[in-house]
Amino acid sequence: MEKQFMLGNEAIARGAFEAGVKVVAGYPGTPATEIVDHCAAYPGVYAEWSTNEKHAFEVAGGASLTNQRSLAVMKHNGTNAAADFLMHINFTGVKAGMVLISADDPGGLSSQCEEDTRVLIHNYAHVPVFDPANIQEAYEMTKAAFELSEQTEVLFALRPVMRINHAGGMITYGDKTSVERKAEFIPDRSRFVMSAVVEKEYGGELRPKMRHRWLNNKQNELKAIMETSPFNWAEEGEGEVGFIACGIGYAFLKEAEQIYGKKLPVLKISTLPLPEQKVLQFVKQYKRIVVLEEIEPVVERLIKQLCFENKIMLDVLGREGYLPAEGELSANLVLTAVESAVAGQAFPNAVPGNYIPARTRTQCSGCSHRGLLAALQAVIRKNGGIVTGDIGCHDAGTFEPMKLQATIYCMGSSIPMAYGIKAAGFDKPAYALIGDSTFFHNGLTGLASAIANGANITVIVAYNSTTAMTGFQPHPGTGRSLTIEHGNPIDPGVVAEAMGAKVYRCNPYQVEETAKVLAEAAEQEGVKVVIAEALCYLKFGREGRVSYISRDVSINTEVCNGCSLCVRTFGCPSMTISEGKAVIDKSSCNGCGVCIWVCKRGAIQ
Ligand SMILES: Cc1ncc(C[n+]2csc(CCOP(=O)(O)OP(=O)(O)O)c2C)c(N)n1
Ligand code: SF4
Numbered sequence: 001m002e003k004q005f006m007l008g009n010e011a012i013a014r015g016a017f018e019a020g021v022k023v024v025a026g027y028p029g030t031p032a033t034e035i036v037d038h039c040a041a042y043p044g045v046y047a048e049w050s051t052n053e054k055h056a057f058e059v060a061g062g063a064s065l066t067n068q069r070s071l072a073v074m075k076h077n078g079t080n081a082a083a084d085f086l087m088h089i090n091f092t093g094v095k096a097g098m099v100l101i102s103a104d105d106p107g108g109l110s111s112q113c114e115e116d117t118r119v120l121i122h123n124y125a126h127v128p129v130f131d132p133a134n135i136q137e138a139y140e141m142t143k144a145a146f147e148l149s150e151q152t153e154v155l156f157a158l159r160p161v162m163r164i165n166h167a168g169g170m171i172t173y174g175d176k177t178s179v180e181r182k183a184e185f186i187p188d189r190s191r192f193v194m195s196a197v198v199e200k201e202y203g204g205e206l207r208p209k210m211r212h213r214w215l216n217n218k219q220n221e222l223k224a225i226m227e228t229s230p231f232n233w234a235e236e237g238e239g240e241v242g243f244i245a246c247g248i249g250y251a252f253l254k255e256a257e258q259i260y261g262k263k264l265p266v267l268k269i270s271t272l273p274l275p276e277q278k279v280l281q282f283v284k285q286y287k288r289i290v291v292l293e294e295i296e297p298v299v300e301r302l303i304k305q306l307c308f309e310n311k312i313m314l315d316v317l318g319r320e321g322y323l324p325a326e327g328e329l330s331a332n333l334v335l336t337a338v339e340s341a342v343a344g345q346a347f348p349n350a351v352p353g354n355y356i357p358a359r360t361r362t363q364c365s366g367c368s369h370r371g372l373l374a375a376l377q378a379v380i381r382k383n384g385g386i387v388t389g390d391i392g393c394h395d396a397g398t399f400e401p402m403k404l405q406a407t408i409y410c411m412g413s414s415i416p417m418a419y420g421i422k423a424a425g426f427d428k429p430a431y432a433l434i435g436d437s438t439f440f441h442n443g444l445t446g447l448a449s450a451i452a453n454g455a456n457i458t459v460i461v462a463y464n465s466t467t468a469m470t471g472f473q474p475h476p477g478t479g480r481s482l483t484i485e486h487g488n489p490i491d492p493g494v495v496a497e498a499m500g501a502k503v504y505r506c507n508p509y510q511v512e513e514t515a516k517v518l519a520e521a522a523e524q525e526g527v528k529v530v531i532a533e534a535l536c537y538l539k540f541g542r543e544g545r546v547s548y549i550s551r552d553v554s555i556n557t558e559v560c561n562g563c564s565l566c567v568r569t570f571g572c573p574s575m576t577i578s579e580g581k582a583v584i585d586k587s588s589c590n591g592c593g594v595c596i597w598v599c600k601r602g603a604i605q
């Protein structure tokens with residue numbers, strides 16, 4: 001056993017390595033991203049960034065059926081994108097141990113939406129879930145999940161939350177325990193061919209029903225495992241209220257307990273299915289229990305159902321009608337829950353949550369997206385139109401000062417939403433603005449749909465040669481994978497052209513030309529794709545590669561009249577107004593020159 005300071009994602013990767021993971025596939029997304037990077041650094045592990053989470057899940061599935069342990073890594077939105085495969089591999093089961101990491105972001109600190117993927121993974125797909133309370137447990141659960149998955153032939157999931165993935169601490173870890181095994185695929189069509197065929201051996205039942213029954217029957221085996229799981233335990237304490245703390249809820253309860261000053265009776269549960277006997281034994285001692293979990297009342301409802309079935313009368317207080325139904329838990333919130341429940345009072349309406357400083361979303365100084373957004377803004381101001389947005393660094397264009405994109409939903413939705421708006425009769429041009437990684441993630445099929453349905457839209461692909469927002473991961477348009485430089489980028493423009501779109505190209509640092517191209521494209525009928533190609537400044541600038549000719553940009557104070565248009569409409573962080581004149585902060589300005597175009601008085605030179 002050794003000790004080392006690790007981040008949560010590093011600890012999860014360590015657990016996977018020790019368990020003998022062979023194939024790791026993921027798609028970047030906070031808070032899960034670094035797990036894949038850390039796995040890639042271990043010897044003998046194949047790790048990749050797939051084009052989207054469904055494909056990552058499928059790659060891992062293929063490896064498991066070939067008798068090699070595998071890991072699929074994604075954030076909660078990704079689990080939604082992968083739900084189709086989830087609802088098949090749950091029924092087939094797996095061969096070698098296979099684990100899905102689905103990282104949730106309670107509070108939506110770094111996501112478009114807040115959700116609890118335990119609902120999808122466990123309530124819906126009936127897959128067992130481990131919910132770690134700290135990073136040591138995340139490491140241990142990852143190892144255990146591989147063993148149990150292989151033992152039961154069921155996919156296992158680990159659902160860490162942001163405060164686990166990104167937390168750091170001392171981890172006690174060990175050596176790689178699993179042995180090398182032969183890669184072999186032994187066909188078993190009654191499992192691995194999911195199809196509506198008749199199963200003679202099962203009395204002529206259709207296979208989907210037979211596999212559903214297999215999964216349902218597995219639940220008893222899984223429940224028995226969770227009954228003796230080292231991740232669930234009861235603690236004695238004072239008082240007449242019992243606390244059931246799940247995952248990170250347990251960590252918050254321990255903090256709250258210290259402030260409260262008394263040892264509370266606690267049942268820690270970090271698994272789904274529930275250890276039902278343990279729960280019954282615990283709840284029978286109390287007239288009131290409080291369930292602490294992130295985010296939905298998953299455990300709470302299961303406990304209510306269990307109590308009902310066992311004719312146990314008690315108050316079960318949790319996210320359903322007691323604690324806030326939305327947002328992150330915190331030590332403060334949990335302390336309030338403890339105090340109110342013990343006093344027999346309702347949970348107070350206003351509890352100070354975690355303080356989150358107000359942030360303005362913007363791009364880096366010198367980002368190519370700003371030139372693109374400025375050009376698009378100018379075209380729309382002149383000719384009218386609507387912009388449907390997508391996720392990525394460019395989505396900052398939807399906020400002050402540009403307020404350009406009218407919609408942001410999930411990855412790839414910009415294109416179908418744009419032509420849906422047109423299909424509804426919108427009579428001005430519709431633009432779909434999408435990043436290059438997102439284009440390959442889920443944009444391609446939307447584009448095919450637009451072309452196949454004779455849409456009239458302009459798709460703008462912000463081709464900055466990286467997945468910038470999540471930390472510069474490669475994608476099919478970059479010519480490299482997670483581990484190798486293969487020099488074979490798929491050019492989104494070539495793909496779009498082959499699909500039948502009319503393709504235009506521009507460099508977004510050349511704002512005037514970009515605006516012309518956008519206006520011209522919008523005038524044409526059909527599906528037009530504008531490839532706005534310029535390297536991400538933050539990633540490639542460090543390597544000395546930029547897509548503009550750098551210049552020393554300054555304000556001619558004789559000409560500047562302080563109208564502040566450059567700051568109010570453009571928003572480069574290097575520009576401010578001081579003493580009635582525009583000012584450029586030379587220490588952060590990188591001389592991209594885009595702002596020169598913004599000042600119509602010619603004061604920026
Ligand atoms: C389904 C899903 N997976 C992952 C993410 C995390 N995420 C947000 S934006 C983004 C991609 C950004 O890359 P790109 O489209 O190239 O735009 P850029 O940031 O480079 O401008 C990702 C992976 C997400 N929001 N949803
Ligand atoms: S990381 Fe790159 S794409 Fe993102 S805002 Fe900065 S320069 Fe722009």
Ligand code: SF4
Pocket residue numbers: 555559560561562563564565566567581582598599600601602603604
């Ligand atoms: S630089 Fe131009 S746009 Fe900016 S405040 Fe001066 S005159 Fe106005």
Ligand code: SF4
Pocket residue numbers: 365366553572573574575584588589590591592593594595596
């Ligand atoms: S040149 Fe202008 S737009 Fe570019 S970084 Fe400097 S201030 Fe910002």
